[in-house]
Amino acid sequence: xxxxxxxxxxxxxxxxxxxxxxxxxxxxxxxxxxxxxxxxxxxxxxxxxxxxxxxxxxxxxxxxxxxxxxxxxxxxxxxxxxxxxxxxxxxxxxxxxxxxxxxxxxxxxxxxxxxxxxxxxxxxxxxxxxxxxxxxxxxxxxxxxxxxxxxxxxxxxxxxxxxxxxxxxxxxxxxxxxxxxxxxxxxxxxxxxxxxxxxxxxxxxxxxxxxxxxxxxxxxxxxxxxxxxxxxxxxxxxxxxxxxxxxxxxxxxxxxxxxxxxxxxxxxxxxxxxxxxxxxxxxxxxxxxxxxxxxxxxxxxxxxxxxxxxxxxxxxxxxxxxxxxxxxxxxxxxxxxxxxxxxxxxxxxxxxxxxxxxxxxxxxxxxxxxxxxxxxxxxxxxxxxxxxxxxxxxxxxxxxxxxxxxxxxxxxxxxxxxxxxx
Numbered sequence: 289x290x291x292x293x294x295x296x297x298x299x300x301x302x303x304x305x306x307x308x309x310x311x312x313x314x315x316x317x318x319x320x321x322x323x324x325x326x327x328x329x330x331x332x333x334x335x336x337x338x339x340x341x342x343x344x345x346x347x348x349x350x351x352x353x354x355x356x357x358x359x360x361x362x363x364x365x366x367x368x369x370x371x372x373x374x375x376x377x378x379x380x381x382x383x384x385x386x387x388x389x390x391x392x393x394x395x396x397x398x399x400x401x402x403x404x405x406x407x408x409x410x411x412x413x414x415x416x417x418x419x420x421x422x423x424x425x426x427x428x429x430x431x432x433x434x435x436x437x438x439x440x441x442x443x444x445x446x447x448x449x450x451x452x453x454x455x456x457x458x459x460x461x462x463x464x465x466x467x468x469x470x471x472x473x474x475x476x477x478x479x480x481x482x483x484x485x486x487x488x489x490x491x492x493x494x495x496x497x498x499x500x501x502x503x504x505x506x507x508x509x510x511x512x513x514x515x516x517x518x519x520x521x522x523x524x525x526x527x528x529x530x531x532x533x534x535x536x537x538x539x540x541x542x543x544x545x546x547x548x549x550x551x552x553x554x555x556x557x558x559x560x561x562x563x564x565x566x567x568x569x570x571x572x573x574x575x576x577x578x579x580x581x582x583x584x585x586x587x588x589x590x591x592x593x594x595x596x597x598x599x600x601x602x603x604x605x606x607x608x609x610x611x612x613x614x615x616x617x618x619x620x621x622x623x624x625x626x627x628x629x630x631x632x633x634x635x636x637x638x639x640x641x642x643x644x645x646x647x648x649x650x651x652x653x654x655x656x657x658x659x660x661x662x663x664x665x666x667x668x669x670x671x672x673x674x675x676x677x678x679x680x681x682x683x684x685x686x687x688x689x690x691x692x693x694x695x696x697x698x699x700x701x702x703x704x705x706x707x708x709x710x
Contacts (some may be wrong), residue, residue: 313557363479373586538555587602
């Protein structure tokens with residue numbers, strides 16, 4: 289137990305703990321969702337209840353600033369992946385445990401994980417995964433904005449690229465090719481890899497590269513001035529050969545600038561693998577346009593009620609839903625019910641009590657089973673969910689769970705403290 293807790297001291301683990309702070313009913317709801325879109329709104333819902341205020345342009349500009357200068361394919365994939373914040377943190381933790389894997393071995397291993405293809409394909413780029421995982425609140429906000437205002441987010445990227453270009457900081461180099469093109473009557477700035485098989489991830493400070501006006505950029509890590517070569521506003525990491533992560537189909541994502549959306553390449557290794565092993569082909573729906581798959585959301589609330597209705601999830605700020613009765617016949621949420629039980633019920637949700645119940649031994653969130661080593665005590669939620677306490681589980685969790693249920697049932701029959709049978 290102590291070893292587990294010691295290993296959970298990194299920022300990435302803190303982020304995933306925050307991600308797991310979703311009311312159990314939210315996780316159950318997500319797990320039961322099909323991969324199709326939710327039914328239309330009920331007649332009783334008003335437009336005011338389901339339509340969120342649009343994020344203004346200056347806030348969108350600030351939100352996309354850290355990634356706006358990424359090469360087009362990487363930009364499109366990051367936008368898609370940002371809609372699955374829990375899986376991004378899971379990937380970050382997984383990479384930390386598999387540092388020995390490289391190239392094809394890494395690509396093959398991550399293919400076995402049940403993550404969305406947009407997340408799987410980032411395994412070759414640990415620096416990108418670290419940025420997204422370490423600053424998960426920004427990543428979640430970016431994903432929510434992209435789901436709610438996809439075209440507006442794409443327009444914000446173009447505005448920021450133009451600002452960098454006007455400052456003389458965005459130009460063709462040995463790592464990238466920058467061109468201005470007209471797509472569907474719109475003039476856009478396109479950034480491509482100089483070598484299509486190799487990607488260099490740009491690193492820059494928004495304050496330096498974009499110039500005034502200075503927006504309140506996300507408070508995430510930007511390299512200090514000494515990181516860059518003299519007189520250069522944008523630095524580049526080591527080039528990453530992406531062939532093993534594409535398969536024979538090429539990169540999986542690309543922006544559709546003239547349409548304000550993202551295109552998906554169904555021949556990409558991970559996209560193709562997903563389609564071949566999934567009964568419902570959500571990812572290929574829409575004639576090549578990317579579609580968000582709520583089955584990979586992991587129960588994280590959406591940014592507004594309208595988006596939540598589209599995908600059959602919960603919205604940020606929703607009140608926790610009523611919990612079903614547990615096996616012992618006690619009503620979930622009853623003060624004193626199963627307060628000391630370290631296990632979880634058969635559906636993977638904790639038995640809630642007035643004092644805060646515990647869950648362990650592998651909690652299920654959405655369609656993902658979260659290992660007990662990823663659990664710790666939490667009091668806040670980067671995704672806007674409720675708080676709970678989940679100590680690390682052990683091999684004894686399931687037996688403890690069964691014992692707790694039996695004791696509770698016995699007390700119920702005798703009128704003891706385990707709760708009153710209704």
